[in-house]
Amino acid sequence: MPLKILFCASEATPFAKTGGLADVAASLPEALSAQGCDVRLFLPLYPSVERNTQTIKVVAEWIPIPVGVHTYHVHFWQWLGPSSYPVYFMEKDEFFHRPHLYVHPLRGDYEDNAERFITFSRSIYALCKHLDWIPDILHLHDWQAACGAAYQHFHWRYDAAFSRVRTLLTIHNLAHQGLFPEAYFGLTGLPSQAYSIEGMEFFGQCNFLKAGIAYSDRISTVSPRYAREILEPKQGFGLDGLLRRRQDALIGILNGIDTTRWNPSQDPHIPAFFDAENLSGKGVCKEKVLKALGFPEAVRQSPLCVVVSRLVHQKGIDLILDALDDMMELSVCLAVLGTGDPHLERLLLQAQSRHSDRVRVVLAFDEALAHRLEAGADIFLMPSRYEPCGLNQMYSMRYGTIPIVAATGGLDDSVEDAVQNPEKGNGFKFYEHTKEAFLGALKAALEAYRDSEKWRRLQQRAMREDFSWDRAARTYIALYEAMLVG
Structure with a gap:
């Protein structure tokens, strides 16, 4: 029975x-x-x-x-x-x-x-x-x-x-x-x-x-x-x-996660398909999303970091804001999608004005854009103060987008730190909820990004993780x- x-x-x-x-x-x-x-x-x-x-x-x-x-x-x-x-x-x-x-x-x-x-x-x-x-x-x-x-x-x-x-x-x-x-x-x-x-x-x-x-x-x-x-x-x-x-x-x-709906080899929301064996479509996805968001041509070769989240204290959005000026010194681009605390929304829009060439903020719930950001990004930022499980870090790995997460809850369970375990790592973690620790994880990710072969292996490990139901x-x-x- x-x-x-x-x-x-x-x-x-x-x-x-x-x-x-x-x-x-x-x-x-x-x-x-x-x-x-x-x-x-x-x-x-x-x-x-x-x-x-x-x-x-x-x-x-x-x-x-x-x-x-x-x-x-x-x-x-x-x-x-x-x-x-x-x-x-x-x-x-x-x-x-x-x-x-x-x-x-x-x-x-x-x-x-x-x-x-x-x-x-x-x-x-x-x-x-x-x-x-x-x-x-x-x-x-x-x-x-x-x-x-x-x-x-x-x-x-x-x-x-x-x-x-x-x-x-x-x-x-x-x-x-x-x-x-x-x-x-x-x-x-x-x-x-x-x-x-x-x-x-x-x-x-x-x-x-x-x-x-x-x-x-x-x-x-x-x-x-x-x-x-x-x-x-x-x-x-x-x-x-x-x-x-x-x-x-x-x-x-x-x-x-729903591995049918979140699947870069057949996702109807993204402009080019790709998988762990052939990542060429991911470059197309990055180019298209940078252009759609209006990033200038001069910065489109930079690493693209994205946030897709409720914009609330729990999700560590204030930590990203605190670190944002330092992030810009590292020559990254940042795209944020979400809605939430009006105060945090205002601060994000101010950051966009301050760094108009490298920051884009979309205050909306947009499922299709979320898929395109996951597909086109290089790095996903998830600095949650606590996170019972979290799903976006898993979506990101499916799309070869490497997560940087706080070592809490399901983020800690699903992300293996590539600094501590270079052979099995699928992302980067920080262990104290401070600007300095967060920036340290970002710098480690950018160091790996500069070695294209190392980064490709990291992406492939992430994409082959089994997060199916x-x-x-x-x-x-x-x-x-x-x-x-x-």
Whole structure:
């Protein structure tokens, strides 16, 4: 019998996306399905899905879901579009028919986020019972689905059909925990012992992610290094004590990437194809992107460094700004693509004005341009203060673009420092989050760049790394099987 796994997440591409969770929730089920698992995905129904009514069908209507003193009625839908696994949605327009997933752009977090995701979490059981399909594993993602572990622990497991169901919580970013006032605990319908220091109580508040950590059978994070980092106060965000107590249940599994969508030998977004055996197309890609961004002819032979990122403090954008004048002394060009903190955006535009021949800043989300930058760049800059997994360093290596990263989280797991290990290195790392350390890594990369044969070998090693979801899926399957035995 194939393993039966239900993925429960608040977003997944192509239906809704704010970050890396959406990529994982779409790609990992596909890889698991390809390896013979019976995997299904459960999401809220957002307007982006509802607009395509021809591609969904209703499978159940007016299903009662108790939330506090209320009983909400929800509908379940199934996706009819192309997919290697079934996708189901919970419709509750009062909660999810909104243009943004979690936050109003002017007023901040939606005030009813607790009710919204309690309703979603409690619907997991109702969906499974209606489908007459009981999973072996409930794979819950981040705080929005984490309460499902508490419901399994306190309620659902007493149903004979659910007694063998095991819960796995994946933490994509511990900084986002789902914190709500104590008064909201009554909405959960959980017994009073769930609101305790061992449960979801957190300094007088309800912490949905903490409930998942406390009551899941196993906990995973999106890289081995991040699984170690969150055990310490610096990156534990107040939950490091509980995580240390549950350390035996914690595992880090490095995310994969979509190696079909990010493939320089067939990428429709780039002007010339190339691969590890023939890199000539990469030169064409660099020439085209430099010209499109308006770099002067005189600087187009310089190494091109790129940043594709949310422009926020976590991503180390301020470190790049601090080092930028020194970078220009090294005769590099810099292209930045992204949006984020308005203050950082302004500083980047000022840097562009100050170095108009060597800096270009595009304040936008542009998927096609992101692909062209990955293909045309020589060096990718990723100086994150913390990075649970990171994907751009993997995209970059696929395209022979050598990453310079801070040695944190998944960046440390996926990048082998070519200074410390010249024969196996696929990038460059710096180990202190300072301008001097960052510039030291950049200088090491530029020294390698000046030796064309050495640089080509470095590019080829990077391009041959296996960051596919198939690798990650095999590790998850081994974890699922161990959970069912234990």
